Amino acid sequence: MTREKAAMAVNAMKAIGVSEQSVTPVLKKLLKLYDKNWSLIEDENYRVLADAIFECQDIEVEQEKKSKEAPSHEELDGPPLKRLRLRKQGEASLSGATSFSKPNVEEANHALSYPCKERAEPLSSSHRGRIDEHEPISFCEKGKQKQPVSPHVLCSRDNMEPSQLHFGDKRLDHELTSPQTCSRGKGPIFSSQTSLRQETEHQSLAPFRDSTVESNAVLSQSHLRAEEMETGSGTAHRAKGSRRVCLKEPKVEPGILLVPKQKMLHPRENNGLMSPKTEPFADDYPPFEVPIAVMRPPSPGQTCNEDPVQKEACSTENYGETNGHEPLASEDKHDSVPDRACETGSSLELTNVTETPTSFEIASSPLGDVKISLSCNQASGRPDFQIPNLDAVLKAVEDKCLRSHKVLEPNFSLMKVMQEMCQCFLELGTESTNSTQESFVHITSDLNFLKKSSLRNAFGAKGDHQGNFRMPESLSAESLNLHSSDKLVSPGSPKTLLLNGPDSHLNESGSGSSSSERNTEANERNTEANDPNSNLRSLVIFQPQDSTVDEVRPIHDVYDISKGEERVSISLVNEVSSELYPPSFFYIPRNLSYQSAYVNVSLARIGDEDCCSNCFGNCLSSSIPCACARETGGEFAYTVEGLVKEKFLDECISMYRDPRPERHYYCKKCPLERFNDPCKGHLVRKFIKECWSKCGCSKRCGNRVVQRGIACSLQVFLTSEGKGWGLRTLQDLPRGTFVCEYVGEILTNTELYERNLRSTGNEKHTYPVLLDADWGSESSLKDEEALCLDATYYGNVARFINHRCYDATMVEIPVEVETPDRHYYHLAFFTTRDVYALEELTWDYGIDFKDHKHPVKAFRCFCGSKCCRDMKRSNRTKSKR
Numbered sequence: 001m002t003r004e005k006a007a008m009a010v011n012a013m014k015a016i017g018v019s020e021q022s023v024t025p026v027l028k029k030l031l032k033l034y035d036k037n038w039s040l041i042e043d044e045n046y047r048v049l050a051d052a053i054f055e056c057q058d059i060e061v062e063q064e065k066k067s068k069e070a071p072s073h074e075e076l077d078g079p080p081l082k083r084l085r086l087r088k089q090g091e092a093s094l095s096g097a098t099s100f101s102k103p104n105v106e107e108a109n110h111a112l113s114y115p116c117k118e119r120a121e122p123l124s125s126s127h128r129g130r131i132d133e134h135e136p137i138s139f140c141e142k143g144k145q146k147q148p149v150s151p152h153v154l155c156s157r158d159n160m161e162p163s164q165l166h167f168g169d170k171r172l173d174h175e176l177t178s179p180q181t182c183s184r185g186k187g188p189i190f191s192s193q194t195s196l197r198q199e200t201e202h203q204s205l206a207p208f209r210d211s212t213v214e215s216n217a218v219l220s221q222s223h224l225r226a227e228e229m230e231t232g233s234g235t236a237h238r239a240k241g242s243r244r245v246c247l248k249e250p251k252v253e254p255g256i257l258l259v260p261k262q263k264m265l266h267p268r269e270n271n272g273l274m275s276p277k278t279e280p281f282a283d284d285y286p287p288f289e290v291p292i293a294v295m296r297p298p299s300p301g302q303t304c305n306e307d308p309v310q311k312e313a314c315s316t317e318n319y320g321e322t323n324g325h326e327p328l329a330s331e332d333k334h335d336s337v338p339d340r341a342c343e344t345g346s347s348l349e350l351t352n353v354t355e356t357p358t359s360f361e362i363a364s365s366p367l368g369d370v371k372i373s374l375s376c377n378q379a380s381g382r383p384d385f386q387i388p389n390l391d392a393v394l395k396a397v398e399d400k401c402l403r404s405h406k407v408l409e410p411n412f413s414l415m416k417v418m419q420e421m422c423q424c425f426l427e428l429g430t431e432s433t434n435s436t437q438e439s440f441v442h443i444t445s446d447l448n449f450l451k452k453s454s455l456r457n458a459f460g461a462k463g464d465h466q467g468n469f470r471m472p473e474s475l476s477a478e479s480l481n482l483h484s485s486d487k488l489v490s491p492g493s494p495k496t497l498l499l500n501g502p503d504s505h506l507n508e509s510g511s512g513s514s515s516s517e518r519n520t521e522a523n524e525r526n527t528e529a530n531d532p533n534s535n536l537r538s539l540v541i542f543q544p545q546d547s548t549v550d551e552v553r554p555i556h557d558v559y560d561i562s563k564g565e566e567r568v569s570i571s572l573v574n575e576v577s578s579e580l581y582p583p584s585f586f587y588i589p590r591n592l593s594y595q596s597a598y599v600n601v602s603l604a605r606i607g608d609e610d611c612c613s614n615c616f617g618n619c620l621s622s623s624i625p626c627a628c629a630r631e632t633g634g635e636f637a638y639t640v641e642g643l644v645k646e647k648f649l650d651e652c653i654s655m656y657r658d659p660r661p662e663r664h665y666y667c668k669k670c671p672l673e674r675f676n677d678p679c680k681g682h683l684v685r686k687f688i689k690e691c692w693s694k695c696g697c698s699k700r701c702g703n704r705v706v707q708r709g710i711a712c713s714l715q716v717f718l719t720s721e722g723k724g725w726g727l728r729t730l731q732d733l734p735r736g737t738f739v740c741e742y743v744g745e746i747l748t749n750t751e752l753y754e755r756n757l758r759s760t761g762n763e764k765h766t767y768p769v770l771l772d773a774d775w776g777s778e779s780s781l782k783d784e785e786a787l788c789l790d791a792t793y794y795g796n797v798a799r800f801i802n803h804r805c806y807d808a809t810m811v812e813i814p815v816e817v818e819t820p821d822r823h824y825y826h827l828a829f830f831t832t833r834d835v836y837a838l839e840e841l842t843w844d845y846g847i848d849f850k851d852h853k854h855p856v857k858a859f860r861c862f863c864g865s866k867c868c869r870d871m872k873r874s875n876r877t878k879s880k881r
């Protein structure tokens with residue numbers, strides 16, 4: 001048994017490019033450490049093992065580097081593993097193999113930072129070949145497109161180029177050798193859509209003919225456990241050790257700061273892109289795992305100057321920030337002596353100041369009647385502290401603002417901001433005579449001027465849907481106070497503003513805090529390490545506003561259109577036009593019932609045969625598949641890597657690509673046919689059934705993929721082919737990867753019909769999808785019972801997914817999670833092939849472009865597929881002439 005498990009572990013590691021040689025010793029150690037508890041090792045696709053191996057490798061490299069300078073402090077063989085970095089396994093498992101080309105994410109980043117300036121030309125030629133099969137089609141029908149969609153139509157998959165499929169995976173071989181079909185779809189396939197528009201035609205509700213409201217969009221994903229894509233280097237990106245796990249209760253040692261589980265990434269690691277969010281599975285860690293992050297101060301010889309941010313951290317004694325690169329506690333403890341960490345006299349102009357002024361003037365209003373100064377408490381236990389050169393400080397903070405807070409204004413000047421702050425303070429102060437009498441002003445109550453600041457967004461302050469500004473949560477009364485000292489109270493005399501942040505050593509109070517207190521405070525700061533807003537604790541910045549900007553409420557957060565609803569951030573870029581944003585919509589990560597849709601979610605309805613209450617841990621690691629595998633023929637649909645199994649995926653894809661009539665269910669009285677026209681058929685689809693709340697397994701069970709949400713890096717972008725906004729991946733995705741679920745309002749057909757009647761008909765894009773995958777098992781479904789999802793007003797990132805005829809990069813698979821009857825289910829998208837970073841993610845809506853009677857005209861298809869069904873129609877039209 002052990003041998004078998006070991007072989008499986010070795011295989012799993014091989015799949016991510018780790019040799020058996022590297023696996024075995026680490027595996028042995030882990031087994032010892034875990035008391036041979038295999039399930040802990042197998043969990044999350046051997047995440048712990050992968051982490052330990054990578055950690056070992058890192059340490060080896062580190063040690064090699066350091067061996068000449070100093071003896072290494074820690075190795076896996078010596079002291080027991082203290083921390084295993086929780087590398088983003090998604091990267092390992094999702095990228096599948098090291099042979100993936102490096103995603104050109106830098107360009108996406110760049111595009112994000114400078115949205116409209118230039119268009120990224122990201123891919124290598126081979127890569128590009130794969131993507132750019134979209135030649136705009138010039139002979140398609142003109143006019144407005146309004147038609148729902150549904151998958152099918154058959155064609156060749158000739159755009160799979162062997163040279164591009166170099167994963168060494170037999171699945172690919174299969175993909176390449178599978179017979180190419182180019183038959184034309186017979187039979188109705190999925191014609192449903194919005195027949196709801198009263199006319200005689202039936203229209204399948206599979207997503208989209210264009211019919212309702214203008215587009216908006218959204219999305220999300222999953223496993224990105226606190227890691228990041230490395231940009232700027234030629235090496236394949238690899239998750240950085242943004243998080244670590246103590247296998248045993250960590251010992252807090254001097255200089256080692258334990259940080260709460262969440263927010264461990266330093267903002268600057270995010271590169272402005274898909275910053276991983278807080279760890280959603282933290283609760284699932286076995287109790288002995290204590291995720292922590294540690295910031296290691298610079299190693300001996302390294303000065304803070306090398307990195308302005310690091311320098312700033314040092315100069316403010318802010319040891320709490322984690323940079324995500326630094327690994328082990330033992331290293332930390334050796335290097336954590338602050339005196340050594342920050343050397344003065346560096347190229348960053350640290351100035352030795354022999355005197356120790358108690359305050360540090362930064363800026364003043366034009367007449368000098370208001371001043372901003374930082375008060376530095378010399379008694380705070382840092383005798384080595386030297387007042388740094390102001391220019392260097394300003395430069396460091398400006399750099400930080402530009403990089404970490406995405407202040408896009410290249411001429412951004414902190415000094416100017418400070419001066420404006422003085423001015424505002426003066427203005428606000430003189431508006432209220434009372435306020436000048438106060439010696440202590442809570443800035444949170446007086447910061448109305450921030451409402452006008454365009455910088456508020458750059459610094460994380462958010463507006464709500466009504467356009468109301470609200471202060472960032474991190475900016476509380478205690479965290480930021482504007483002081484005017486007593487001696488400045490009298491009107492007319494110069495005033496000094498003291499910015500008190502959480503940094504105790506900058507406290508005006510001057511009370512020295514003990515080292516343990518500082519540690520606690522630093523811990524608190526660390527919790528904010530990943531929060532750009534946290535900087536507001538010690539600094540408030542505003543700029544005079546362009547009133548036109550103030551009036552326009554930003555309708556999307558381009559750094560995360562999900563507004564924090566997903567586990568990963570989903571950025572939005574426009575590299576091609578001046579159309580700034582997609583139209584507004586509400587981002588929801590899960591389906592919500594609009595009004596009458598009846599979705600019966602109740603534990604009582606889930607029988608023993610529909611759950612696995614006796615399971616524990618990961619159902620996929622059990623030798624006998626549990627009850628939850630029953631619906632998929634006694635075998636789980638997912639592999640241990642979290643991908644949909646080859647066979648299952650092949651069958652799902654072929655259903656769409658070869659939608660024979662026998663694969664359809666034909667209603668006697670189809671709810672979609674409002675005028676008793678014959679049913680056009682509903683594809684009877686294969687379902688995945690996931691474990692759920694009534695199951696005994698953990699949330700990290702391998703049979704829970706879709707319910708964990710988006711895990712890959714996605715981006716909404718404006719397509720250049722005229723399809724509007726689209727969705728693309730920022731990382732390589734192996735075949736069978738879960739990308740996202742289609743989320744929207746759950747409507748009955750009646751409701752959708754009424755909604756469509758109310759629509760103006762001028763909408764550019766439509767977003768309804770019919771949930772008809774299991775209609776075959778329902779006896780005579782009534783109109784008001786048939787359900788669909790409409791992402792027009794409320795939806796997730798899937799609403800941006802464009803259509804591609806036949807060879808789309810994704811296929812939708814119905815997934816049963818909380819309701820056993822399949823009347824309601826989740827519609828999840830999985831990749832149909834290996835998809836490279838920056839490729840567009842598409843699915844075949846199943847639109848019947850030949851259906852000229854459809855009340856809603858199909859959009860003119862610009863999918864660029866060689867099997868474009870709209871293209872053929874146009875060809876025929878041409879030849880008839």
Ligand SMILES: C[S@@+](CC[C@H](N)C(=O)[O-])C[C@H]1O[C@@H](n2cnc3c(N)ncnc32)[C@H](O)[C@@H]1O
Binds near residue numbers: 722724764766801804
């Ligand atoms: C679900 S939306 C997709 C996102 C949409 N592009 C947007 O900007 O919001 C469906 C709409 O996108 C457009 N669309 C999708 N695929 C297309 C294609 N292959 N060619 C042209 N337009 C397409 C159509 O207007 C369609 O109604």
